[in-house]
Amino acid sequence: MSISLRRARTMIRKAFENARGAEMKPLAAVVLDEGGHIIAFEREDGARPGRFEIAHGKAYGAVMLGMPGSAQMARAEAQAYFIACANGALGGRMVPVPGGVIVRDSKGKILGAVGVSGDTSDNDAAAAKAGIEAAGLTAEI
Template sequence: MGISLEQAQAAVQAAYQKSLEIGVKMNIAIVDAGANLVAFARMDDAWLGSLDISIKKAKTARFFDMPTGDLGQASQPGGPLFNIEVSNGGLITFPGGLPIKDGSGKIIGAIGVSGDTVENDHTVAEAGSNAVAGQ
């Protein structure tokens, strides 16, 4: 079964709380197992350009069932996945997208976060992902 709306909203809420905690303004996207958008939040004054990036990070994490930062490392020049970011209508291959797993470890969706440094994007995405895994 894919992520439920309730789980997606819990992930958004946890990511939102982490954003407040570290003082950043984020766009937070949750997709289901089919990479379809289920929930989204744009914090007040979060970058408009990051809206699309957050959704693409979530889709990228689900398409390949791995953190977007890991995919980015494999897609560097000379790497085995060089230029993969131009596939699938455009992927995002830097940190901030993570698969979301249920309590048994099955991937049920993904989260994408964008709006600050890639390190902060990843931290906020991790908070959202962990909120669902703990249910």
């Protein structure tokens, strides 16, 4: 199983709907497959410049390390050298904070990741989780 374009668009749409209901700031969201390739990206009207790069970095770090942004942040606090080295090995493309959410199927297999940026990192993660679950998949935040 992989994440289809249709399902990726559903994740983004539902993440944005969740954000509007929670009165979050305008967001940007990206969905990556298990290899870190972009399936879909959207930015809400009013989202600040640079949100694509941040959302992508959150999702990219999650899928490449197999751990969500919250776990990456905890690891950075405990072992900053590991995250710094991993980020260097991955070309500086990681943003190790909440908002990079792993997407799993019903058997626990990693299918990819969703990255959201625009509000607080915890709110970004909540919006991503809502989008993933609305698409019938499991979110690891």
